[in-house]
Amino acid sequence: MNITIPQKFKDRYTKLVDDPNNFFNILSKPLQKSFRVNTLKSSINEIRERFNIYGINIKQVPWYSDAFISESLAVGVTLEYFLGHIYIQELTSMLPPLLIIKELQNAKIVLDGCAAPGSKTTQLADFMKNQGTIIANELDYARLYILKFNLERIGVINTILTRYDMRFFPNELEFDVILVDVPCSGEGTIRRDPKALSNWSENRILRYVGIQKQIILKAFDLLKPGGHIVYSTCTFAPEENENVVDFLLNKRPAKIEKINIPKIKLTPGIQEWNGKTFNSDIKKTVRIWPHHNDTNGFFLAKIKK
Amino acid sequence: MIKKCPSKKQRLVFNYLEKRFGIKRDSFNDFNLYTEEKGKIFLGPKTFINRCISIGLVIARIDNSIEPSNNLLQTFGKYVKKNFILLNKEDALSYIKGEDLEFLQDEIKEATEGYVLLKYSNFPLGCGLLKGKHLKNMLPKAKRLKLEFL
Numbered sequence: 001m002n003i004t005i006p007q008k009f010k011d012r013y014t015k016l017v018d019d020p021n022n023f024f025n026i027l028s029k030p031l032q033k034s035f036r037v038n039t040l041k042s043s044i045n046e047i048r049e050r051f052n053i054y055g056i057n058i059k060q061v062p063w064y065s066d067a068f069i070s071e072s073l074a075v076g077v078t079l080e081y082f083l084g085h086i087y088i089q090e091l092t093s094m095l096p097p098l099l100i101i102k103e104l105q106n107a108k109i110v111l112d113g114c115a116a117p118g119s120k121t122t123q124l125a126d127f128m129k130n131q132g133t134i135i136a137n138e139l140d141y142a143r144l145y146i147l148k149f150n151l152e153r154i155g156v157i158n159t160i161l162t163r164y165d166m167r168f169f170p171n172e173l174e175f176d177v178i179l180v181d182v183p184c185s186g187e188g189t190i191r192r193d194p195k196a197l198s199n200w201s202e203n204r205i206l207r208y209v210g211i212q213k214q215i216i217l218k219a220f221d222l223l224k225p226g227g228h229i230v231y232s233t234c235t236f237a238p239e240e241n242e243n244v245v246d247f248l249l250n251k252r253p254a255k256i257e258k259i260n261i262p263k264i265k266l267t268p269g270i271q272e273w274n275g276k277t278f279n280s281d282i283k284k285t286v287r288i289w290p291h292h293n294d295t296n297g298f299f300l301a302k303i304k305k
Numbered sequence: 306m307i308k309k310c311p312s313k314k315q316r317l318v319f320n321y322l323e324k325r326f327g328i329k330r331d332s333f334n335d336f337n338l339y340t341e342e343k344g345k346i347f348l349g350p351k352t353f354i355n356r357c358i359s360i361g362l363v364i365a366r367i368d369n370s371i372e373p374s375n376n377l378l379q380t381f382g383k384y385v386k387k388n389f390i391l392l393n394k395e396d397a398l399s400y401i402k403g404e405d406l407e408f409l410q411d412e413i414k415e416a417t418e419g420y421v422l423l424k425y426s427n428f429p430l431g432c433g434l435l436k437g438k439h440l441k442n443m444l445p446k447a448k449r450l451k452l453e454f455l
Contacts, residue, residue, distance in 0.1 A: 041380075054454040077453040082401055083379065111351060117347065133352040148359055149447060155380040157336055158350045161359040173354065244384060 001027045003194045008202070013236060016270065022291040024154045031191040032294060035075055035299055036065045036088045036094060038154050040126050042085035043303050050080055061262040066126075067094055073075035084153040089119040090192065096179050096230040097123040099259060099302050103228050105108040108177035111135045113166045113219060114181050116143030118150035124179070135173070137166060166255040167214040174224045181275075182212045184233035184240050188297025191290060206236045220252050220305060228257075229303040236287065236295060238271040238273040245269070245285055246278040248303065251270045256281040265292040269301070307360055309353065310338035310346060312369065318346055321371045325419065325452055326378075327386030344368055348377075375431045375444055378422045380430020389422040390433070390440070394455060397425035400433070403449035406440040413438065425455070440450065 014020045026080045037047050051058050062069035080086050104127045112121045115136035138144045192197040219229050269285035285301040315338050322328040331407025339347040364377035423430045432443040
């Protein structure tokens with residue numbers, strides 16, 4: 001895969017990453033193909049059995065038993081794909097719902113604030129066994145159509161689709177759990193999209209920060225006391241990550257919770273960036289570097305009200 | 306605008322699903338029915354909010370008659386007791402590709418004319434409209450696929 005990594009990008013992240021050479025090298029390697037079993041319609045054993053009959057090799061992901069890796073493109077032309085027994089999804093995108101799997105067992109109402117294309121919404125519905133209610137919100141009309149299509153294919157019934165700018169989501173309801181996979185500069189997606197860094201600049205990063213801050217505040221205000229937010233981005237930039245969570249901590253009585261997923265390497269959030277020091281709880285947030293687990297880049301924070 | 310389905314319309318839908326497919330009303334106990342101006346019937350969560358774009362699954366459309374959706378038959382196919390057709394591998398591949406099918410009388414003995422569920426092995430594939438020995442494919446275009454593994 002041919003990619004150009006801007007020198008400024010290299011300079012910036014050499015300061016942040018543990019092993020710059022490995023990090024920059026893996027960015028030009030294509031992403032592993034992965035999918036998740038939809039247990040609303042099928043089971044891990046059934047999928048294993050069927051793919052074995054087809055002769056398609058699949059390998060279970062060590063940190064999430066519903067997830068599999070396959071080097072074969074054929075996964076998308078199987079009966080199981082057609083029937084919605086599996087959902088093709090990047091590994092890092094499976095993490096936000098996984099962080100709140102326990103909280104979802106008792107959740108009555110959940111908001112997926114930036115829901116399209118529906119990977120996380122369908123996973124939430126799976127964890128909630130199609131019970132309770134999910135509000136899946138998406139502003140972009142074309143992406144709303146894709147979201148609807150994916151929900152139908154997976155057999156999700158407990159979901160209501162809304163179309164609001166998440167910054168101005170109406171205050172009528174309070175939620176037990178809110179996912180905000182916010183719009184971001186997308187640096188971590190380069191293994192899927194080789195052009196992800198073609199317009200890269202520090203100014204481009206800063207363009208997203210305002211909207212991210214507004215979304216995280218709005219999400220917190222929509223939460224029931226004791227409820228949880230998972231804030232996530234697919235970018236490395238501390239401005240869009242630690243900085244945004246730190247902003248919330250300064251504005252609201254939010255608590256950051258420790259993230260613990262066995263068998264995946266997570267790097268704690270940083271305490272200082274470009275001369276700015278963050279709240280000490282920010283180290284409970286995590287960054288996923290692509291070379292640690294052979295994935296995309298990602299950032300996660302689990303927040304409690 | 307989507308709103309709660311009036312009880313008369315609910316009865317109409319539930320009676321149709323039981324009479325045509327043998328799907329019992331209690332299969333839907335966890336959910337509510339909703340409707341909108343164009344006659345779509347949605348099966349969704351019991352919580353409802355105004356100004357939503359869509360809710361749950363579209364399970365049918367009521368015009369002059371009731372048309373069950375592909376979503377309904379694929380998701381609730383395991384409860385279907387009658388008016389289904391079991392396809393062989395070749396026909397299942399053609400159906401999923403979006404083609405209409407022709408049957409021999411013997412192959413459609415579990416079905417009468419009207420909407421039917423197409424099955425392959427134990428898998429509910431989707432909806433078709435049976436007229437005589439001809440099956441019109443009701444699989445939405447966006448869902449059609451050329452499968453390589455079945």
